[in-house]
Amino acid sequence: MSDTVLVEIKNLTRFYGTLQAVKDVSFTIRKGEVLGFLGPNGAGKTTTMQIISGNLAPSGGSVTIAGHDLLDDPRAAKSQIGYLPEQPPLYRELTVDEYLDYCAALNRIPRVQRRRARANAKERCGLQDTGRRLIGNLSKGFQQRVGIAQAIIHLPPVVILDEPTVGLDPIQIREIRALIRELGREHGVILSTHILPEVQTTCDHVQIINKGELVLNESIEGLEHHMKSASITVAFRRPPMVEALQQLPGVKTVQAEKDGRMHIFHETGHNPTDDILRLAVEKNWGLYEIRPGRLSLEQVFLELTSAAGDTVTTEAPTITDTLGGRA
């Protein structure tokens, strides 16, 4: 991973009338990095991406792409970007080849190099056999690939993909993800999504945006750290009273579930595992399972984006966690 900063965003804000869609967002993308942009619907993901791609003017703040300011020198800045909007901008009446040639021309690729650029983009997106087909007749997955091919045809240092896997079947999703990973090797990629596992499998860096504000900006390793919450899950054949565990030093809350399973939340610095083991043997509770609790990305996400921040309920029926403050 090199250290070249490709995109630098400072204090970006955007108003729609009185509604502030993006509030003071700052971040950077380096070369060889895949940045996952997460957020619930209406959080400002698309707005941010539209601003970076030059489709929307910001109300305040600055965007610098490979050293070119997007507002002062839009042409140079835009030449460094490939953008795939939420809905791929495809002309249904053209064939894939015609369309990609047009995109190549729009991106000022010299005529002699267009064939090569087109062949290259098609190969990377697995479109070799569709060149002469009409875009309107292609399946959704292939249309999405044409959209990606359009974004990378001029080999831009920065590729912005707005929800690239929406509406695809699982095999196509896997292929697109592999493609994104591959793009991430040479380009800087910004990927917006609300599919959380996608971030875990494809991204190096995660940002969570909620109501226009960045609430998390972490590397995947940092996120892993976030996800190791201060909790232990234990299961007993002969479960004790909740109070018996509650009294242990460092334990904050204990939550009992069915089949003698319990979630124990403790203070970060004080892990009560040893005490529990000792007690379980002494009092013959029949301990048969003990493991450190891990929050799923879903839970981190919900915790960070829910307005209260304290009480988090997931849809998963077995886990109902009460997290004491932010993990």
Add this chain to the structure above:
Amino acid sequence: MIFTIGLRELKSLFLSPLAWSILAVVQLILAYLFLGRIEIIQMYQAQLMAMDGAPGVTEIILPDLLGNAAIILLLVVPLLTMRLVAEERRNRTLSLLFSSQLSMTEIVLGKYLGILLFLLVLLVLIALMPLSLLAGARLDFGLLAASFLGLALLLAGFAAVGLFMSTLTQYTTVAAVSTFGALLLFWILDWSGQGFAGGNWLAYLSLFNHYKPFLDGIFDSADAVYHVLLITTFLVLSIHRLDADRLGG
């Protein structure tokens, strides 16, 4: 770059049946009118021969033919221009143009060029009719050139208005209807205020009054300037409107 967009626009037009049917319908109707004028010449040939300083073939056919052509194209041009921006906005393909290295001016001029090229095809097809008379008659090329220049300027004005209307909305029908309304209004502006001396400025703004002299074979630079101003105004407005798309939202 402008040329790239223009050519794609033209190509897209011909990929849909709309362009072909428009060419066919316009040609059919104008051919019918053209033949009607020829018939008149045939009927009155004897009288015309006897007359001193009788009007020539060109003079009998062209003003009438191109006068009607203008009215028909007033109906047709909105159908051609309506999809220019509105459809791209609808299909969300505008972002392709916005995120590539193009200025708004290039986008607008490119689209305008595309429609001009199509109108040029239309114009050539219309011109072929009077030119076919060369097989058996002599034509007044001065009048011919002036008339077609007038029609070309008029159509360019129509297209500019249509392009602007198309940038205003994402519904192609709305764009077509408002273009048609605006053009018709420009056309009939001279109908009111004719009785007054002061009402003349309205008449002066009328498209029709700046088209008619061309058909009489008069090339007045003021008329040409009127058309050029009209075109520039609407193109500049279109550029601003697209820019506002980026700023507003």
